Amino acid sequence: MLHFPRSWGAEPLGDGRWLFGIWAPSVAEVAVRVGGSDTPLQRQPDGFWRGEAAGEPGAEYGFVLDGSVRPDPAARAQAGDVHGPSLLLDPRGFRWDQPWAGRSWEEAVIYELHIGTFTEEGTFAAAARRLRDLAKLGITAIELLPVGQFTGRHGWGYDGVLPYAPHRNYGSPDDLKALIAAAQDHGIMVLLDVVYNHFGPDGAYLHAYAPEFFDTQRHTPWGAGIDYSGPPVRAFFIENALYWLTEYRLDGLRLDATDQIEDPSEPELLVELAQRVRAADLGRPIHLTTEDNRNITRLHEPEAELYTAEWNDDYHHAIHCLLTGEDEAYYAPYAADPMADLCLALECGYVEQGQPRPGTEKLRGESSAHLPWPSFINFNQNHDQTGNRALGERLTALAEDAPLQVAHALLLCAPFTPLLFMGEEEGSRAPFLFFADFHGDLAEALRKGRAKEFAGFKGFAERAPDPLDPATRDASRPFAESGSARAAEWRELTARLLALRAGGIVPLLKSGRAGDPVVTRMGERALRAEWPFVAGRLIVTARFGPDAGMEADVMEADVPLRAPDLGFETEECGFAVWVEV
Structure with a gap:
């Protein structure tokens, strides 16, 4: 029985009565038509027109402006399309069977x-x-x-x-x-x-x-x-x-x-x-x-x-340019060095923070x-x-699965x-x-x-x-591809990543930040990132493809001497995540 009374539209008063309100400061006459019967509304000093009329829930209604009938711009429901009559709806008629206390934002996977x-x-x-x-x-x-x-x-x-x-x-x-x-x-x-x-x-x-x-x-x-x-x-x-x-x-x-x-x-x-x-x-x-x-x-x-x-x-633009090489239109500034932009996004959130950017004269952020x-x-x-x-x-139609799955894992395991x-x-x-x-x-x-x-x-x-x-x-x-072996592989990876996020990463997020991150570029297509929390550290390493300029094996560089909580690797791509508490 959840109800929010509004100044706009039709509000139930009980016993088949409704209060109608519409702001029309320049209109000479306003009435409400319910089931074919018109009731004049009274102009208020603030330009609203208000008045009461009878009607059953589900009845059609509209406002009559200088002789023309229009739908209610704050209607809770329509009888048909956007040009036709509105419907009287009492929101108190819906029964919410179970209570709901909500969830914290740190738990959100949207x-x-x-x-x-x-x-x-x-x-x-x-x-x-x-x-x-x-x-x-x-x-x-x-x-x-x-x-x-x-x-x-x-x-x-x-x-x-x-x-x-x-x-x-x-x-x-x-x-x-x-x-x-x-x-x-x-x-x-x-x-x-x-x-x-x-x-x-x-x-x-x-x-x-x-x-x-x-x-x-x-x-x-x-x-x-x-x-x-x-x-x-x-x-x-x-x-x-x-x-x-x-x-x-x-x-x-x-x-x-x-x-x-x-x-x-x-x-x-x-x-x-x-x-x-x-x-x-x-x-x-x-x-x-x-x-x-x-x-x-x-x-x-x-x-x-x-x-x-x-x-x-x-963040999206950096990942997109890194995986596709596209450089047209608004992607141009991110195509100059997408790995550097990705590292900056993992460190600071925004990439564009008011600094000069390649390919654009306008400063943003x-x-x-x-x-x-x-x-x-x-x-x-x-x-x-x-x-x-x-x-x-989709990005999945523009890039290969191996680097895509690295990007997928990075998205689901980073603290954003x-x-x-x-x-x-x-x-x-x-x-x-x-x-x-x-x-x-x-x-x-x-x-x-x-x-x-x-x-x-x-x-x-x-x-x-x-x-x-x-x-x-x-x-x-x-x-369209549900049921295929490829879809099942992706779903299994998603489930593993989200289980790790819920069990290991969310508790870190809830404990609060305990310093600044350290994001290190390990080559042209590889990085390592570490985020400190009150309850521990989150470390990820990611390699998006072959990288002749890589300084060290990104999967082994300066990480705890234990197996990752989750990791996978192909000949050219790899990802690993460690949750330290």
């Missing part, structure tokens, strides 16, 4: 998944049926790509226009809650990717309700920027965060592209949102994470108690070596870095927070392509925009699959 392609059915219910296998493997958190309702049947979710309503094609709100309850019953945390930096191009009726919601003088890659300085606008997003965390009992949120949330207020939206979440005291650890291209640290300083962790693209290691979310693959390629190739992209646990080579379900002029604009994006990558634009073809979505399901 598994990013897209509901629409994670299973053949593409539903919340189908995803719930796969959770037992993830828990047995050692996954402790799943992160869902955005589920707020968007145009069409399928898409990534980043073009959402109704951020309070789970996408209808995935299932009902109760289906999503059942998925979360099932995950937590298996000991798995659930994080949700939320988009507070823009709305999608179709069905964003906030433009009609309140043009004041937007800053027409500031433009983003997705159109007019949002004016975060107004209290109703801030409430829309802060309430959204608290709504998901309260009514859906989520363990945390991933805030998409926070570098695009420009707000001159004091405190800025990002700070106030985190402060409000921390003040809510939901009875379990809440983990807020960010994706921020600026490489800043102020939101993640431990004393600030704001955000738990940051997606670390720098600031010193990050002082931040706790788990505050960096590292990954070898994710939806962005795979799906934003014209052909959607690891993130796996669905299928990565078994070495999936299926692409993850960009896809959407737009029509007409919007579809054509999308095709042209995607072609322009790949102008910096030779030959890719001409070969890119049509993002509007359902076959593009179907090709993005990750488990």
Whole structure:
């Protein structure tokens, strides 16, 4: 019976009565239509329109603006697509059978998944049926790509226009809650990717309700920027965060592209949102994470108690360039010496920390070596870095398995927070392509925009699959090779690595940092890293390929005189990890 009362939208009062609220400061008349009956709302001094009306849960409703009916931008559910009526939904109707105390961030092994392609059915219910296998493997958190309702049947979710309503094609709100309850019953945390930096191009009726919601003088890659300085606008997003965390009992949120949330207020939206979440005291650890291209640290300083962790693209770029040799577009600065960049990421978190970088004149970032290691979310693959390629190739399709498995082991054994992209646990080579379900002029604009994006990558634009073809979505399901000997080998390696992480590395992380790391480059393609903790030391050695310039055998150099806790080696590649307590 979890309920978060909001200032936006429809709130149950009991006995079949509802309180409706919508911010429309420039509209002359507003009513709410429930089941065909209109009730005028009263204008408030702050530009909100409010009033009560009767209705049964499941009834269709919408707001009438100067004679035109529009869906509720804060609807908990829709009757159909983003243009149609909303549904009255009382969140107190769902029963959470088991209590949930959450998990600490040091235990997090994140598994990013897209509901629409994670299973053949593409539903919340189908995803719930796969959770037992993830828990047995050692996954402790799943992160869902955005589920707020968007145009069409399928898409990534980043073009959402109704951020309070789970996408209808995935299932009902109760289906999503059942998925979360099932995950937590298996000991798995659930994080949700939320988009507070823009709305999608179709069905964003906030433009009609309140043009004041937007800053027409500031433009983003997705159109007019949002004016975060107004209290109703801030409430829309802060309430959204608290709504998901309260009514859906989520363990945390991933805030998409926070570098695009420009707000001159004091405190800025990002700070106030985190402060409000921390003040809510939901009875379990809440983990807020960010994706921020600026490489800043102020939101993640431990004393600030704001955000738990940051997606670390720098780590990905170094690994990607090291294993593939790619040097085009944004990979260019990392291609100059990817091993040096990888060593820097293992030592400091960010690679770009405000220093000059090859191939770019723009300085980015600031010193990050002082931040706790788990505050960096590292990954070898994710939806962005795979799906934003014209052909959607995973790293597993671009490099050989031997160095890939070294990179896999390094990711899962380093003291940073690891993130796996669905299928990565078994070495999936299926692409993850960009896809959407737009029509007409919007579809054509999308095709042209995607072609322009790949102008910096030779030959890719001409070969890119049509993002509007359902076959593009179907090709993005990750488990085509499940059941093969290769998939079984990858899964066995993943299970071994995660068992070691849970039993040996997590206790070190929980004990706290006890000094600075020592990361030594052992040659062109080899390294040794040591991280000191209160409870002991974590040491890894990694060799990514043949290395004529290697100073010593990286598998033997200056390590304790005992067998590694886990290790493997081929003729050219090798990995070993020691946990000393």
